[in-house]
Amino acid sequence: MTDWPMHESRRSSRDRWIPWTFVAFFLVIFAVNGIMLTFALRSFNGLSTDGAYNRGLAYNETLASHQAQYTMGWQVDLTVEEAAQKRSIVTFTAFDADGLPLPIDDIKAVARRPISEISDFDVDFRQTGRGLFEAGIDWPLEGQWELRLIIASRNQSYRLDRRIFVR
Numbered sequence: 001m002t003d004w005p006m007h008e009s010r011r012s013s014r015d016r017w018i019p020w021t022f023v024a025f026f027l028v029i030f031a032v033n034g035i036m037l038t039f040a041l042r043s044f045n046g047l048s049t050d051g052a053y054n055r056g057l058a059y060n061e062t063l064a065s066h067q068a069q070y071t072m073g074w075q076v077d078l079t080v081e082e083a084a085q086k087r088s089i090v091t092f093t094a095f096d097a098d099g100l101p102l103p104i105d106d107i108k109a110v111a112r113r114p115i116s117e118i119s120d121f122d123v124d125f126r127q128t129g130r131g132l133f134e135a136g137i138d139w140p141l142e143g144q145w146e147l148r149l150i151i152a153s154r155n156q157s158y159r160l161d162r163r164i165f166v167r
Contacts, residue, residue, distance in 0.1 A: 044115070069158055073097025078149060078162050086139045086166055090123070093131050094151055094158075101131030106152040111137065111145050114163075123147070139166040 055062075078092040094102040109123035119140050125133040139145065149160045 072156060072158065074102065074151075074158050075099070076149075076151065076158055076160055078147070078160055080147070080162070080164050082167070086142065088137045088139065088164070088166070089134065090125075090137055090147065091128075091132065091134045092125070092149060092160075094133070094153070095131050102151070102153045104133075104151060104153050107133065108150040108152075109135070110148045111139075112148065113141070114144055114146055142166050 074097065075095040076092060078090065081089045081091075094104060096102050104127075107125050109125060110120060111123055112120040121140075123135050123137060125135045128134045143166060145164045145166055147162045147164055149162075151158045151160075
């Protein structure tokens with residue numbers, strides 16, 4: 001009979017750490033989740049497109065404009081040649097449906113990062129031949145870029161988007 005109380009007190013002192021292991025486990029989980037949440041909120045705001053809902057509603061209009069662009073028969077080609085580290089020579093050719101150089105009224109070109117608008121910049125093309133245009137681009141950052149080209153001619157416009165990876 002004397003062993004029973006001593007055995008009980010030894011067991012109770014030994015078992016006191018068990019609830020603290022549960023507390024420690026959940027504290028570790030909360031700390032790791034807090035760190036991951038902080039990194040997630042600081043790295044990407046989750047908004048990939050401004051007005052995504054409205055753009056989705058106008059999707060049929062977007063398809064119609066692409067079809068109208070296709071029926072014009074313009075032949076526009078864009079090439080990117082890496083000249084040096086983070087420097088590229090971008091050329092595009094623009095011909096009408098008959099293979100004649102397009103009389104370009106306006107060129108708007110923008111280089112933009114798909115993940116952020118901070119580094120976006122305009123690209124200035126100059127005509128170097130009949131239907132041939134060229135621009136030298138010094139990329140501020142490595143990684144993926146999107147080059148958007150909008151050509152206006154004869155009261156019509158043509159849009160060309162090209163993804164580029166800069167090393």
